[in-house]
Amino acid sequence: MIPFSVLDLAPINQGSDAAQSFRNTLALARHAEALGFQRYWLAEHHGMPGIASAATAVLIGHVAGGTSTLRVGAGGIMLPNHAPLAIAEQFGTLESLYPGRIDLGLGRAPGSDAATARAMRRHLASDADQFPQDVMELLDYFAGSPRQPVQAVPGAGLQVPVWILGSSLFGAQLAAALGLPYAFASHFAPGQMMAAIETYRSQFRPSARLARPHVMLGFNVFAADTDEEAAWHATSLQQAFVNLRSGRPTPLPPPVAGYASGLDAQAQALLAQVLSCSAVGAPETVRRQLRAFIEQTEADELMITSQFFDTAARLRSYEIAAEVRTML
Template identity: 75%
Template sequence: MALFSVLDLSPITQGSTAAQSFRNSLDLAQHVERWGFNRYWLAEHHGMPGIASAATAVLIGHVAGGTSTIRVGAGGIMLPNHSPLVIAEQFGTLESLYPGRIDLGLGRAPGSDPTTARALRRNLTSDTDEFPRDVVELADFFSDEPRQSVRAVPGTGLKVPLWILGSSLFGAQLAAALGLPFAFASHFAPQQMMQAIELYRQQFRPSRERAKPYVMLGFNVFAADSDDEAAFRATSWQQAFVNLRSGRPSTLPPPVEGYLDSVGPQQRMLLDSVLSCSAIGAAPAIDAAIRRFIERTGADELMITSQIFDHAARLRSYQIVAETMIAARR
């Protein structure tokens, strides 16, 4: 049976603040640690009014410092925004503070719009080979005897586990070539999921890090004590996703009754597509949907995301996953 983990964007809800989002993230991490989740990842995004996890390494330290056993990491760091040395130093620091608990997932998207990307001082004309080179350079900084003359202090010799993140075939090919675990963003871009999984498994080359392929998949869960309540809670994320894809990114709005009946055919098609890797309902529906998804994909681990407006309801959603799926593993 697959492992279960948490992906948190530290959502800023309508009328709230980033400070409250950070308190909520730590509270959620402490709960899911007790409930048996494997790891807790935070994602880098910039210039997004509804996402507070921009300074990802700082927030990882906040969560790791308030927990004791759960793995904490980045899902992920958008490496084109940073020099590999800076990320090696940041995550070398985290690994030194919280040894054996830090993960580093790496993506090649900027995690922002072009204007924000320019404000990050990225080189927007960089060639497509730069990301693989940066990953190799970053891995070298963590090795016992780096080939580079510069040393990451702290960082050298710490062997922070690296993951390749992706929503296309590119990430699958790179993860396979480097012998690294692969996390696919099926929770918001499921279109190439099965093809990417197959490609990764077929082309995987064993490495010092992994002898065989390891697949983690993003999966949306909106769980509640009744199917109707779960459907209602899911409308917050549905509104936010439509707003984002319409070029109007927003804070996470409160749920509304009958939202799906109010959207046009294009928005409904968009939501139907992204919700193909989701479970909405009470415990029996959640259990059945997750089991079907694991059977279809053979995922080694699911990264559960639950973008729910009310914090108590969000906690309950993850608790239902723990009561159904995680309990079944024991």
């Protein structure tokens, strides 16, 4: 049975705040743990009015401390924003506090606009082209390599699983070359998904960290008791994407009946493309869509994200996803 995991963007709902978002996150993490989800990841974003997970390592600690068996991690840390030593120390601290439960996914995008990226790392060269070197430096810190004049304390000698995240062939090639697990952002950037999967699997080199390729794919799920209810809830994410791509990011909006039908053709095409890796509907509808996606990709693991405005409906959607998983 394919493992399911959770990607939580810690959404800030319209009319709410970050404090409530964090309460919702912990409630969902405990729910996911009880339902048997494999891992629970949070993503680094900055300057986004609808996403509260900017201090990602802090929030990971909050979730890990409020659960007991769930793997908790970053999906991901945007490494160009940080010195690799600082990340090694942060995740070494998390692994020391919650041994055997921490994951570290790494991305090369800044997770923000150019101005925010400069503010994040204003005294350092924030260059995505340095990403492979930064990843290698980080791996050396965890290995306690004598090549590094500074040791990560805590961090050195700890077995923190490191993943490469991506939405293009670049990350697939790097993960394959380093023998690391690979997570593809198909939940919002599916364009090169199949090419990236093929590249990663065909070029994979076994390493001390991973003997065989492991692909995890992001996937949107809006599950409810009826197709109509699920489609209504999905309009919150549709609005958020259109707002973001229009240069005016907002808190997560409440659902609007028939939202997509009122958009112009260009906006409708955008949504159809970026959200093509989604299952929206009642349990049987979601089961069919998930099965088709898994058969197409042969994914080793799915990371389910569900951007619901209504917290109870989001919990219910993950319940349905867990039930459907047993029937795939």
